[in-house]
Amino acid sequence: MSASSAFDALMEFDRTTQALASVAGRTGWDQETVMPEGAAALRSEEMAALESVLHARRTDPRLGEWLMKAEASDEADKAKLRHLKRSFARNTKIPEKLATDIARHTSAGQGIWAKARAEDDFASFAPTLARMIELKREEAACLAAGGDLYDALLDDYEPSMTGAELQAMFDAMRPRLVDLRARVLAADAPAPLDREFDEAGQMALSSKLAATFGYDLTRGRIDKAVHPFSSGSGTDVRITTRTSPRDPFNCFYSTVHEVGHACYEQGVRDAYALTPLGAGVSMGVHESQSRIYENQLGRSRAFTGWLYGQMRDQFGDFGVADEDAFYKVVNRASSGYIRTEADEVHYNLHVMLRFDLERQLIAGELEVADLEDAWNARFEADFGVAVDKPSNGVLQDVHWSFGLFGYFPTYSLGNVYAGCLYQSLRKAVPSLDADLAQGDTTKATAWLREHLQQYGGLREPRDTIVHACGFEPSEAPLLDYLEAKFEDLYAL
Incomplete structure (x- = not known):
């Protein structure tokens, strides 16, 4: 087989794998939005079956043969081979039974x-979490080859990111964040909203916000879920949000956040569809899009x-009396419990808490039986x-119910990336504030x-x-x- 024939065979095989993975993703979306509660047991078997098929394809010995022979002719093809080599090396280390057990x-x-969340009963979830951690430790051991288990996840x-690199970044961030938090909380804060906002109105304005930020609803949809998320790529990218009667910002900014994810997926070049380049390159880069949409653009004074x-x-x-008062209410800083509702000052402190705890869980330094007490003690120390x-x-x-250990720190990494992007965006678009004041995000999102x-997975x-x-x-x-921003808001 020639190098070009091997490359073509590889791409054709992977295209089907990508399509099947898309089906699995849609099945997961269904589970979190409209699946009847009684279907849970059947769905777990369906997801395990899909994972078995996907794992078999991702570890097919022919992939190794094609990867040995295939040669790339341009930058995009080189990137495709890089992704597939990494995926093949990673997946062949994980036994099929383990992959299906995790799914x-x-x-x-x-x-x-x-x-358990609805009933405020951690004890009823603890055995499930403990088993998940066992499975993820086993997976990490397969991948780490004697190295750090958390880094493998x-x-x-x-x-290519490591826990040590993230720890160094967090250590550099924490002093300035803690200092800013102390100064902000010592100042007078605006009163929160004090009335109820009907769900239909929240969802109507949520849809308008999605369109305002460029979300193409002919290739997507907005539904409700317990925890907002974005799912899919290419021509089918779906998002969810949630409503709260007394906190419409929960709905609006959850929507804008997920629209940032969705617009990244919708913005990838059509030519990359159903290839290794056809989705966002990492969760840190993905979060840079959701966070810059939500915060630097969506929570700006102009917007x-x-x-x-x-x-x-x-x-x-x-x-709320006027636009200036509204800006202060939107960006009101407080030591709230919920990460997804946290202001920009506190948000990264939430992430650091989770990062430290999950590293300890994977390392075996913290057991699930002690997790709730550890969480509560750390939260009170950090947030007062x-x-x-x-x-x-x-x-x-x-996240932990899904086995997403290693995911949380990408939220803060995404914030760091968003800060860099915003600095460049402001220089590139001098009319940014004037545009946003008219509800016009087109230059920024373009x-x-x-x-x-548009580059998807082209680069690292x-x-x-x-x-x-x-x-x-x-x-x-x-x-x-x-x-x-917050020194201006709180006249510090």
């Missing part, structure tokens, strides 16, 4: 977590001025507030699509950010942005 347990675990979400008018149109007088119930603490996030989103994660920004990423732009 089965993951599917069942989500429903058990959701029920992290590599699935942020290739919230426009949003204030939209809220008055939708809900009438809701007790005692956790009142598990749904506001250890049960609030869905810049992100042109400089980052860090190189993707360097290419877009023109400089090596660091935490400094994010911290500078946060200090400037």
